[in-house]
Amino acid sequence: MGRLLQLLTRASASGAWWPGCPEFSLADAVPSVPLKVLLVVAHPDDESECAATLYRITHGLGGVVDQVIVTNGAGGQHFSAPGLEYYGLSGSPGVAKALPRLRRREVMRAGQIIGIRNHYFLEQDDTGFTLDPAEGLRSWNLPWIRRQLQHLLQCEGYDLVLTLLPTRDTHGHHKTVAMLALEAAAAMPCDARPAVAGVRAASPAGGALPVFHELDGFPGTRTTSGAPVWAFDRRTPLLRNAALDHSIIVHWVIAEHKSQGMFQMEYGRNTHEYFWQFATGQERWDGLWQRFGEPGPVDRQLAGAEAA
Ligand SMILES: [Zn+2]
Numbered sequence: 001m002g003r004l005l006q007l008l009t010r011a012s013a014s015g016a017w018w019p020g021c022p023e024f025s026l027a028d029a030v031p032s033v034p035l036k037v038l039l040v041v042a043h044p045d046d047e048s049e050c051a052a053t054l055y056r057i058t059h060g061l062g063g064v065v066d067q068v069i070v071t072n073g074a075g076g077q078h079f080s081a082p083g084l085e086y087y088g089l090s091g092s093p094g095v096a097k098a099l100p101r102l103r104r105r106e107v108m109r110a111g112q113i114i115g116i117r118n119h120y121f122l123e124q125d126d127t128g129f130t131l132d133p134a135e136g137l138r139s140w141n142l143p144w145i146r147r148q149l150q151h152l153l154q155c156e157g158y159d160l161v162l163t164l165l166p167t168r169d170t171h172g173h174h175k176t177v178a179m180l181a182l183e184a185a186a187a188m189p190c191d192a193r194p195a196v197a198g199v200r201a202a203s204p205a206g207g208a209l210p211v212f213h214e215l216d217g218f219p220g221t222r223t224t225s226g227a228p229v230w231a232f233d234r235r236t237p238l239l240r241n242a243a244l245d246h247s248i249i250v251h252w253v254i255a256e257h258k259s260q261g262m263f264q265m266e267y268g269r270n271t272h273e274y275f276w277q278f279a280t281g282q283e284r285w286d287g288l289w290q291r292f293g294e295p296g297p298v299d300r301q302l303a304g305a306e307a308a
Helices: 046-060 081-086 095-114 133-139 142-156 172-186 247-256 258-266 282-292 297-307
Strands: 036-041 064-071 119-124 160-164 195-202 230-233 241-245 272-277
Touching: 036 046, 036 142, 036 172, 046 064, 046 095, 046 160, 046 195, 046 230, 046 247, 046 272, 064 095, 064 142, 064 172, 081 258, 095 119, 095 247, 095 258, 119 142, 133 172, 142 172, 160 172, 172 195, 195 282, 241 247, 247 258
Parallel strands: 036 064, 036 160, 064 119, 160 195
Antiparallel strands: 195 272, 230 272
């Protein structure tokens, strides 16, 4: 893996899942080959945006999820006081230096909850909040990041790459990372190119979802539709106990990121994880539908649990 750091490995079971849901309901299938997913994000708490879906893939249906974290997570200290107090670091002169290490541990603990197999830390400067996607392009070692992403895609043969949806109002680093992930996918030969989707957590009660066609000036981020193609409801019951649902997993994940300040306020706010399909890798989606087929026993089990 070159300089990529493989810091956490978990065995994966067989089996996988894929949702086929034009009207945003979830349909699970029983596949013959595990689904392999690569999540590519900027910061060590970004995986929370799709934590319930990822948990479902790894725990409910036996798929494999790896995660690339591009920055070192040193930014965003304004609201970290409660977390620093918890860790006994309040007023410590070494906080700025300790934060990336602390956040690496936090994301690994969160990853253990979700069932992430490998974490890859690319350790680029986290220059703090910006809306400008060019900041990452200016600050990071782009040739090296591109090489690592392409190497990973070539070696692992992922079915699907996930990024955060690069809407205008999101962090500039999220936009930059989405562009780099899409670029890496586009560089793959057509027959080996993964499908790519952008995710955003939201609640139907919280108002209209964003319409996203592409990020201005970056046509590589074009989607096949302004609306999401599917969603996962975090209130979907857990397979082990139908009285409990996937929102518990999201809460566990958020609770691991104690140093992230305002992010902690996301607790319970979003009920769904929405996914937009990018045009890059579009040809792979047809194959995925065919591969995962019609809803199987897992779906019926869920339906039964919900009816009960
Ligand atoms: Zn972020």
